[in-house]
Amino acid sequence: MQEKSNMADIRTLNEQDIIDFFKISGLKSFKGKQVWEWLWKKHVLSFDEMTNISVNERNLLKDNFYLNQTKIHNTITSKDGTVKVIFSLYDGNLVEGVLIPERERVTACISSQAGCAYGCKYCATGLMGFKRNLVFFEIYDQVALLGKLSNKFYDKNLTNIVFMGMGEPLANYNNTKQAINLICSKKAMAMSPSRITLSSVGIIEGINELAKDNIKYNLAISLHTANNEKRNKIMPVNKKNNLDNLQSALKNFYKKTNNRITIEYLIIDNFNDSKADAMELAKYCKPFPVKINIIEYNPVKNILFKKSSQEKTKEFANTLENFNLIVNIRKSKGKDIDAACGQLATMSNSTIQNRKI
Numbered sequence: 001m002q003e004k005s006n007m008a009d010i011r012t013l014n015e016q017d018i019i020d021f022f023k024i025s026g027l028k029s030f031k032g033k034q035v036w037e038w039l040w041k042k043h044v045l046s047f048d049e050m051t052n053i054s055v056n057e058r059n060l061l062k063d064n065f066y067l068n069q070t071k072i073h074n075t076i077t078s079k080d081g082t083v084k085v086i087f088s089l090y091d092g093n094l095v096e097g098v099l100i101p102e103r104e105r106v107t108a109c110i111s112s113q114a115g116c117a118y119g120c121k122y123c124a125t126g127l128m129g130f131k132r133n134l135v136f137f138e139i140y141d142q143v144a145l146l147g148k149l150s151n152k153f154y155d156k157n158l159t160n161i162v163f164m165g166m167g168e169p170l171a172n173y174n175n176t177k178q179a180i181n182l183i184c185s186k187k188a189m190a191m192s193p194s195r196i197t198l199s200s201v202g203i204i205e206g207i208n209e210l211a212k213d214n215i216k217y218n219l220a221i222s223l224h225t226a227n228n229e230k231r232n233k234i235m236p237v238n239k240k241n242n243l244d245n246l247q248s249a250l251k252n253f254y255k256k257t258n259n260r261i262t263i264e265y266l267i268i269d270n271f272n273d274s275k276a277d278a279m280e281l282a283k284y285c286k287p288f289p290v291k292i293n294i295i296e297y298n299p300v301k302n303i304l305f306k307k308s309s310q311e312k313t314k315e316f317a318n319t320l321e322n323f324n325l326i327v328n329i330r331k332s333k334g335k336d337i338d339a340a341c342g343q344l345a346t347m348s349n350s351t352i353q354n355r356k357i
Contacts, residue, residue, distance in 0.1 A: 007066055010035075010061065010067055012137075015033065015036045019033065021064070025060060027060075034050070034053060043144040043145075045067060045071075045141075046069075070141035072085060072145055077153075081101045083149065085142075089138060093131050095111040095113075095142070095167075097109060097142045099150055101156075106154055106156050108143055108146040110146070111139075111166035111167050112163055112166070112169040113132070113134055113169075113172055114131035115129050116129075117129070118168055118171075118201055118237050120201065120222075120235050120237075121233070122234055122266060122268070124300045125167070127303075134167070136182070139176065139179035140183060140189075160195045160197075161183065162197045162220075163196075164197070168200060169206075170205075170209075171203060176198065193215070197217065197262065198218070198219055199264065202241050207250065211249075214256055221261060221262070222235075223264060223284075224264070225271075225272040225277065225281075226243060226277075226283070226284035227280055228244075230272060234268075234271075250287075251287050261289070261290050262291050262292075263292045265294050267295065267307070267313055268297050269305070269307060269308045273313065275315065282319070282320055291326045292326065293328050294313060295330050
């Protein structure tokens with residue numbers, strides 16, 4: 001945080017705290033409700049923008065609080081209409097988000113961490129290393145700013161949010177949960193939780209927390225193979241969160257929440273794209289309802305993987321469908337601006353070392 005002596009960022013206070021501050025200051029309590037609305041409904045990033053608060057009251061706020069700002073550092077537009085947004089945080093760290101237009105929908109892909117500690121070998125973000133967790137309001141800021149850009153670029157409101165940007169949201173669960181609660185709050189963004197998807201590499205402890213909290217939003221698991229030996233090669237997280245234990249956690253999650261689980265499957269040429277791989281995946285998904293998204297591999301400089309052919313991808317999907325599974329082959333957007341799945345990384349490609357399976 002940007003700290004000023006004993007002052008606090010005002011957004012770490014809840015609504016009642018702000019109301020109490022105005023009461024203690026000898027002012028009317030409804031002013032606290034107005035400030036809360038400016039912060040979370042109107043998403044202002046300075047006290048001077050709170051125009052129904054008097055100058056003296058704004059100065060009082062400035063004397064007691066500060067307001068860390070998340071700013072848009074840059075935007076890059078793809079030929080398919082996808083927009084990658086680079087956000088600058090108060091401490092100079094950069095994170096990336098993506099706006100994905102699709103017919104009547106506009107989806108915001110947002111980040112929960114600066115960098116990532118999990119080092120998945122197919123992912124550019126994982127090669128950055130871990131910088132820090134994002135605070136809940138930095139996560140919220142991305143959604144609010146992307147919502148404004150959605151209206152600017154597409155003349156449409158934001159309809160969906162996916163936590164599929166930089167970082168592992170379950171490794172920053174408290175901030176992620178607090179951000180989602182605000183996004184869904186009628187006193188803030190009022191978005192339906194059914195329009196939000198949290199994607200994880202499969203942190204068992206975090207999935208159990210989601211089940212305990214009986215979440216109403218959606219869970220997606222980046223599985224990519226139902227074979228422990230193969231998963232160990234591309235996802236170091238599997239060594240402590242192996243497929244058997246992950247399956248048990250997902251069974252428990254479905255039992256507690258009754259939410260269908262999305263399985264994300266990055267299909268890689270000659271690694272996990274055979275009929276045998278598909279049958280292994282179908283067997284793995286049998287204990288709970290799933291939707292399987294097959295994702296084409298998106299190239300990252302110096303990562304030596306290749307995307308599977310269209311023929312093998314289609315055969316893979318057909319094999320799964322023969323087991324009565326819901327399957328989507330997802331077409332990547334924003335590849336030309338490094339905004340597709342696995343490509344987000346706020347660093348020079350020259351720092352990435354060659355990687356192969």
